[in-house]
Amino acid sequence: EWILHNDEFIQEDKLTISKEDRGYQFGDGIYEVIRVYGGDLYTAKEHIDRFYDSAEKVKIVVPYTKDVFHKLMYDLVEKNEINNGQVYVQITRGSYVRQHQFPADSTPVVVGYTKTVERPLELMRNGVRAKFIEDMRWLRCDIKSLNLLGNVMAKQEAHESGCFEAVLHRSEMITEGSSSNMYGIKENVLYTHPATNLILDGITRRTILELCAELGINVQQTPMTKDQALQMDEFFMSSTTAEIIPLIDIDGSKIGDGTRGALTEKLQKAFEARLN
Numbered sequence: 611e612w613i614l615h616n617d618e619f620i621q622e623d624k625l626t627i628s629k630e631d632r633g634y635q636f637g638d639g640i641y642e643v644i645r646v647y648g649g650d651l652y653t654a655k656e657h658i659d660r661f662y663d664s665a666e667k668v669k670i671v672v673p674y675t676k677d678v679f680h681k682l683m684y685d686l687v688e689k690n691e692i693n694n695g696q697v698y699v700q701i702t703r704g705s706y707v708r709q710h711q712f713p714a715d716s717t718p719v720v721v722g723y724t725k726t727v728e729r730p731l732e733l734m735r736n737g738v739r740a741k742f743i744e745d746m747r748w749l750r751c752d753i754k755s756l757n758l759l760g761n762v763m764a765k766q767e768a769h770e771s772g773c774f775e776a777v778l779h780r781s782e783m784i785t786e787g788s789s790s791n792m793y794g795i796k797e798n799v800l801y802t803h804p805a806t807n808l809i810l811d812g813i814t815r816r817t818i819l820e821l822c823a824e825l826g827i828n829v830q831q832t833p834m835t836k837d838q839a840l841q842m843d844e845f846f847m848s849s850t851t852a853e854i855i856p857l858i859d860i861d862g863s864k865i866g867d868g869t870r871g872a873l874t875e876k877l878q879k880a881f882e883a884r885l886n
C-alpha cells in the first residue's frame with residue numbers, strides 16, 4: 611500500500627515520524643476524511659477547501675496548491691486501486707524542540723493513506739442506538755483539528771453503553787455527534803444545529819440541506835434541546851463514512867416508532883441517487 615508523505619508516495623514501512631512531531635505531541639494539526647465511491651473522490655472540492663480552511667484557521671500553510679493536492683489524493687486512490695473506501699489525510703505543524711508556541715522554523719508534515727470501506731447499508735436500514743453525552747470540547751469545533759480527545763471520550767462512553775454514537779449537548783442544546791452531525795424531523799421540518807463554531811460544518815450535512823431544498827423539506831437551523839430531540843418523529847446522523855444513519859433510540863427512549871422514518875429513507879434515496 612502506498613502512503614502519501616508530503617509530496618512523495620512511499621511504502622508504509624518507509625514512513626518515519628519525528629518524536630517531536632507537533633501532531634504527535636500537541637495534536638497540532640488538522641485532517642480530512644474523503645469518501646471514494648467507484649474509484650472516484652466524492653465531493654473532493656468541498657473536502658479540499660475545508661482542509662485548506664482548517665489549516666488556515668490554525669495558521670498552518672499547506673505546502674502546495676489545491677490543484678496539486680487534489681492530484682495527489684487522486685493518484686493515491688489510483689495507486690492503491692481503491693474502489694469503495696476513503697482517504698485519510700492530515701497535516702501537522704511539523705517537528706521542533708517541544709515548546710507550546712509555534713516553532714521559529716518547521717516544515718509541515720502531510721500524511722495520507724487509503725482504506726477500503728463498504729457503505730454501512732445495514733445500519734442505514736435498521737438504525738442505531740445513541741446516548742446523550744455532555745459536549746466537553748473546546749469552542750472551535752468548526753476546525754477539523756487532530757485534537758479529538760473530547761470526541762474520543764464521548765464515543766467511548768457511548769460505546770460502553772452499547773450505543774453507536776454520542777449525541778453531544780452543551781447544557782440542554784444538542785450540538786452534533788462525536789464524529790457526525792445530528793438532525794431531527796418533526797412534522798416535516800428538519801432541525802439541525804447551525805454551522806457555528808460549536809460544530810463541524812459537515813460536507814454530508816451540506817448535501818443533506820441541498821436535498822431538503824430539492825425535496826421540499828423545510829429546514830430550521832436552530833439547535834434542539836434534549837427534550838425536543840426525544841419528541842422528534844425521526845432522528846438521524848450524517849458523516850462521510852456513515853452517510854445517513856437513523857437514530858432509533860436515544861438514552862433508552864424510542865424515537866418515533868423506533869424504526870427508520872419515512873423522510874430519513876427519502877433523504878437516503880436522494881443521497882444515493884447522487885452517487886451514480
Ligand code: PDD
Nearest residue numbers: 643788789790791810812813814849850
Ligand atoms: N468525521 N462532526 C464531527 C465532529 C466529525 O468528526 C465529522 C466527520 C462530522 C461530519 O462531517 P462530514 O460530513 O464532512 O464527514 C461532523 C469524520 C468522518 C471522521 O473523523 O472520521
